[in-house]
Amino acid sequence: MTSDRPFSASAPPAPDFARASLFLDFDGTLVGIAPRPDAVVVPPGLATHLRRLSDALEGALAIVSGRSLPELARFLDGFDGLLVGSHGAEARGMAPPLAHAPEGIGAVQAALSAFAAREGLLYEPKTLGGAVHFRDRPAAGAAVAAFVDTLAAASPGFAVQPAKMAFELKPAGASKDRALTALSALPAFAGRAPVFLGDDATDEPALAWAGTQGGFGIKVGPGDSAARYRLPDPQAVARWLGMEG
Template sequence: MRADTHAFFLDVDGSLIDIAPHPDAVRVPQLLPQVLATLAGRAGGALALVSGRTIQSLDVLFHPFGFAAAGSHGAQMRLAPEDRIRSAPALDEALAREVKAAAGAFDGVFAEDKGTAIAVHYRAAPDARERLEDALRAIVGERVDVRLMPGHCVLEVKPASLDKGTAVADFMARAPFAGRIPVFIGDDVTDEAAFSAVAARGGLALAVGAPRPGAHGVLPDPGSVRAFLTHLAAAPRQRRR
């Protein structure tokens, strides 16, 4: 694999960094932001973070570097580091209130309002999953504009038409990603749409931790992902044919 012929799409929590009990408690290894910046340079800018986090949160995590990014599962897009963030409309206020009230009814559960989506985290209350999911599905009901997306100890109410697959497609239609071989690395059910998007474009999908539908291979853990990316960033440059 060569950085100058591929485009890199990277999930963050559970893929680049280890999952923590709370989204604000994650730790970014000291050298990781520089590794990503080096690889982005080697790839001519064709590297994007594709995350459930907001782009603003990603910028804080990987400071002082900024990257092309898709946040909130594709509801936010920044096609290049210097571009403005493009966001889907916020969830309507009534729906947001209902989701937050449902989360507040369970001990150890909290709602993270991303504006374009609301993530309901239950890592501290895993036994609440089934009842919590039932409550949120009842709120979403027959609506076609939003859907409930499961993840690692999280249930997210988000726009139905946007996901990590639509984000990858958006990037791949534009320079510097267009014409390259896409690579996506992710660990969760929320990444499977992106696996399908890169496969449809002749690319490579790598799952982290365990096999996932649509993935071509598995990296054992985030440490292995970081080692893989460090190797790519440091590989000798090859002359393009």
Template sequence: MTEQTRPYDFAADALFLDFDGTLVELAPQPEEIVVPPELITLLQRLQQESDGALAIVSGRPLDQLDFFLAPLRLPAAGVHGAERRTADGRIIQQPVPDVHHLRQRLLPLVQSNPGLQLELKRGALALHYRHAAHLEQRCVETMMDALRHEPGFSMLHGKMVVEAKPHINKGDAVAAFLHEAPFRG
């Protein structure tokens, strides 16, 4: 075989894959995404071919990832790394700030605009404006103002969403995975 026709050797690499907008298409509501059955099959194959060095790294909580990817229970980082499941199944939760006061600051905007959705996560809040795209700037400004009064969070502007997340990021989660088997090396 020539270099170009030889199958790729996944055993030499680790794969870290995002979920929303990468593995699955965005949906009108976060809970309405569709996971094609062939995706589960593909992820199983990639996990086997990479000797287990495959992880999902997402803004979603681990329990949501598990629901959508069942029966798979892959190594994963949820809520941008605030929670992580290692390859051997251990759950590691980083300390996160309380979102109660932040939620209280965002509720008036959400309650006065039915097209907005506030998604509560462990240590994070996502303000979705998919059904009210014209409110993007107002959502960003309201979130920025709320975060000025609530320490411990960073703002992340995503696809039709602005999120307050703990000062933890997906890169930190990937770095932690790289110190553990089967990702090490």
């Protein structure tokens, strides 16, 4: 497999459980996007399906999300496999790429929360940062971007992460492609072709990375992407993974 093919709307080939390793985003990939981050609806039996999928892959499965690790674990209660949160800064089941919060995190979170309250926007606290969502007020996007950029410039150790109708401050250096590199060094992933599924701008580095490592990326939903393949929504992801029923 190579990474030089143009992005297409074609569906990916069936999963090869004997040769592939799977890395799955959470929001927009395993579950639908909700108006609020705490309002996502987790499909019944998702944790059980993920356990079975991990067994079929002999442990070569990880959930890689921008959510805080404790929140991700709560939504996937019953799944005891590898979890990576905060864009690779937190992990369960392996040594995380980043094991401590950046200096000044309290001040950064307070500033984001105060700005969101002042502008009537939604603040999402995270273990190692925070996000301001403007899904209900799309016209506020430019103001959110400007505020977050200014705050990042004054806050060493943090970087801006654009997301769907949101801007986040996360630990500088944390990214999903770096998380996949670390995960791929684990014994369960050795010799397997990485396949990453994601839907957001936060996923693009990992989608591209998978294509350079003998595997491929799968973009979930619309939009241009570095991925080779596309699936339309989380329901199609579930069907592709054999997780329905």
